[in-house]
Amino acid sequence: MGAGRVLALLAVAAIFGVVIAWPLTRLAIEALGSGTAPFIAALGPEGVDAIRNSLLVALTVTALAVTGGFALALLTEHARVPSRSFLLAGILLPLLVPDFVSALGWTRAFGPAGLIDRLTGVELPGLYGPVGIVLVLASGAVPLAYLLIVAGMRTRAEPDLERAARMSGADGAMALRTVTLPLLWPVIAAAGGLIFATTMNTFGTPAVLGRPAGFATMTTRIYSDLAFSSTDAAFERVLGLALLLVAVVVLVVVLTDRLGPRRTERGSIAGPRGATRPAGRLPIALTWTFIVLTVVVPLLALVLTALTRAVGLPPLPENLTFANFGRAIDSRTMPALVNSLLLAGGTALACVALGAAVAIAPGQRWRRRGSGIVSLGFAVPGSVLAIGVLLAFGRSLRDSLLIILIAYVAKLWALAARPIAAALDRLSASAVHAARIHGADGPTALRTVTVPLISPTLIAAGLLVFVFALHEVTISILLYGPSSATLAVAILNVQQLGDPTVTTALSVLLTLLVMLCAIPLFVLRRWWSASLTA
């Protein structure tokens, strides 16, 4: 190993120590240093309530989202669907809507005085409270489950495997039960684990829909204890809840990962791909109803509210205005917008640079190990990570963007590192060997062969991190100060003041921003998979 490479590896290790290892160690010292007090505090009546609520919500959301995702995957992968690309866009659209924005959209659509209430006089009972939280989070998690299961179907349950079952005399349902499902269990388990973990960690939706109903989850309890009480008992409860949260999440992730995707030896695919059987009318109608109810109507309600002159006016042409957007951009939200963009940009650059640094790790085994260790930051719930960062750097960096940046890098590093490591794995060693044998030294081969081949992945990873950072709120709500609020935090704060027109206008702005950044991601994805199959 050259000296340059050693230095670079040391630098990456040092950054890992600062952004991930030290905050988590600091949290562990603080919590364990105070003996059993944090746990006793966490297991008090309010703590137990929050724990029970979190588990209840996460389990229900996981079950609903995985079932929905699997059903949709069967529909789009096993049958020919009319206007397939529209349907896919509809299924995947929630990925681009921050979850608290969806929650706001649902309140404007199905809540009291919402769009549906106005049109039909019907409102969704229990929207504020567990039912609403579960519905919003589950419909938001369906596309994630769908994507993971479709990817699993494509790599694990090749069409020929099911065809072989049909040729052996199994009908469609039997082939599903004896071949498709057993092959997909690991993928379904992994998807369930991931959705369970993200739901446990989520803050925005429970904050918007739970707080008015006095329904607290672990994350909203941690937030209100940190933000609104300054007693030692409250802080001890924060520590206890944080440790319990991290324990549950890590346990579930590890368990499902154990079950999870064993590497399969199969590579190539034979036989015609793509379904030839047309899908039934009922499943298609159900899917479109689902998309309209959970995506289109809430977003429409959100946009209409943002465009309506005042709350309570019907969204008729004479009441429509862009003025809310003008009012939304004020001396508080403008800096928040700038903060969000700066943070997202900084996090994206840092994570891609750090993710790409694993490229210089000697060999695939070290690359795997590296991205595995970094995943720790992603697995640890955002609120726990934020508390660790607060304990480690709160004194010196309070009210600065830097402290949020540290937490963001810790959280999102893995998001960039994993695809980059995977791209490097896919890169055949012979490409680099060929460069070396034809006269390129190590750095030259890296520059002329490796980097050009993985550059689409680098760009995609950067955009992915950017989008995530842009609508992140769980971490920033705990770390922001007067001058370092992000747009998402500003929206939640304005929402508590109860001005729907401004809140929705800001939400629309944020969502548009996210979508704008995500468009190149979709384009790249297409180009990227095309270049892989070419």
Place this chain on the structure above:
Amino acid sequence: MSLALECSGLRIAYGATEVLHGVELTVEAGESVVLLGPSGSGKSSLLYGVAGFLPPSGGEIRLEGRMIATPRSQEPPERRGVAMVFQHYALWPHLSALDTVAYPLRRSGSDRGAARRRAADLLDLMGVAALSERRPSELSGGEQQRIGVARALAREARLLLLDEPTAHLDAPLRAALVAEIADQQRRSGAAALWATHDVTEALAVADRVGVLREGRLVQVGSPAELYERPADLWTARLSGPASLLALDIVERKDSQAVVVIQGRPHAMSLASDATSALGSAKVLVRPDWAEFGGDLNALVTARWYRGPHTDYRLATPVGELELRQLGPPTASLGDAVRWRLKRGWAL
């Protein structure tokens, strides 16, 4: 009705792209028919259509006289009573070899014990009894395909579909497995429809060969017919090595002809489809249809020693000629040699 399979006017399309343009094909009971064609010629599509994974866009398919697929309605694959060996094996990663072979038996109603006993017999038959507890990831390609064949045999179907079953195996393994599959198929009494792009495989196992070109059957006949009387130059090149000589025919009677080479008359056997015209003609010559000796001149331009025989490329006054002679090389590169033409096929 002694037809195992009957495709009439069969068309298959992927969306707007038609890949089979009206195929007429029959397979008799117990018969082995090989579809020969380059990749993309529609072999696999035809097999998948018969299996029930692709609906016909035109024409119809009958199995033992029973209509199973028209553009309007198709019988589901599991009710067609057809077995298939897949190109990429298509073994289920979560099942052991024994459970894999027992699977079709379970589906046709055997109880677990009986299915496993029969599966063990079939694994034994394919020479892989020792691997019955292994999963596909622990098996080589050849072993996987033996299990794939055992699974297809377990289906006890009247028609066996074989989609390039040995395409991904090493050459020495390939010939042995092909022979074994053909042997088992004959014993089981099932008819077989193979797809392959390998001509030696096709000629070796087929009762009849169907040549597919861009979704059309261009020739159907016995292996010998295909080799000796190919329909056109494309089929000739697909069905084995062939040279094309420009000859001047001066006399013809039945299958005998006199041609002029190097200004001298030369008697040979010459077959052709219909024409008995005299004059200049393109004549196809297989490497074993010419030999050294005789009174014609040529120059050796290339030579390949193959073990049992040696292949030569000769530059002759009537064109480039490939010639095969048993035994080790007797002439070297650049040597002037003498040769004679025994037979030809006038295109």
